[in-house]
Amino acid sequence: MKTLIAYSSKHGCTEACARMLAEHLDGKVDRLNLKEFFDVDLSPYDTVVLGSPIYVGQILKEVDRFATNNEPELLEKTLGLFICSMQEEHTVKEELAVNYPEELQEKAVAKEWFGGAYDFSDMNFIERIIIKKAAKTDQDVSNIRKEAIIQFAETLNRQ
Structure with a gap:
């Protein structure tokens, strides 16, 4: 099995989750940060995982x-979708359901919320103010759901 994890990360949490996921997947795994590389040949991959943080309700x-540009090829693959967010679980499940194209949602064998993190040292001034008000904290917080990442990997490994 050859897997591609294609993701984008704003402050590093999604990248850390993609790295953890890669460690638990069988076979060869490539990670691709879509902020750095956009064009990729999907033909060598059996499985593709898409991951993004959620900001203001959007991936x-x-x-x-x-996802939109490669939808036809993605529909031919074993597919996994994940998001990272510090929102509450019921909110995040809805965000996961509405942020990826419907056909990809239906095709995905694994869909999950991996938790999130606040790293104030990596935020700009405005982001720090917003997070301090919204989350009522000025401390770094990590709520990465390692067990969810492992279960997600196990689901893909069984395919």
Whole structure:
């Protein structure tokens, strides 16, 4: 099995989750940051995983564009979708359901929320103010759901 994890990360949490996921997947795994590389030949891959953080209710534009532009090829693959967010679980499940194209949602064998993190040292001034008000904290917080990442990998490994 050859797997591609295509993701975009704004402050590093999604990238860290993609790295953890790669460690638990069988076979050869390539990770591709869509902020750095956009064109990729999907033909060598049996499985493709798409991952993005959620900001203001939306996945990052690079992931959205990649999913839309490559939808026909993605529908031919074993597919996984994940998001990272510090929102509450019921909110995040809805965001996962509405942010990826419907046909990809139906095709995906694994869909999951991997949790999230706040790293104030990596935020700009405006982001720090927003997070301090919304989350009522000024401390770094990590809520990465490692067990969800492992279960996601196990689901893909069984395909």
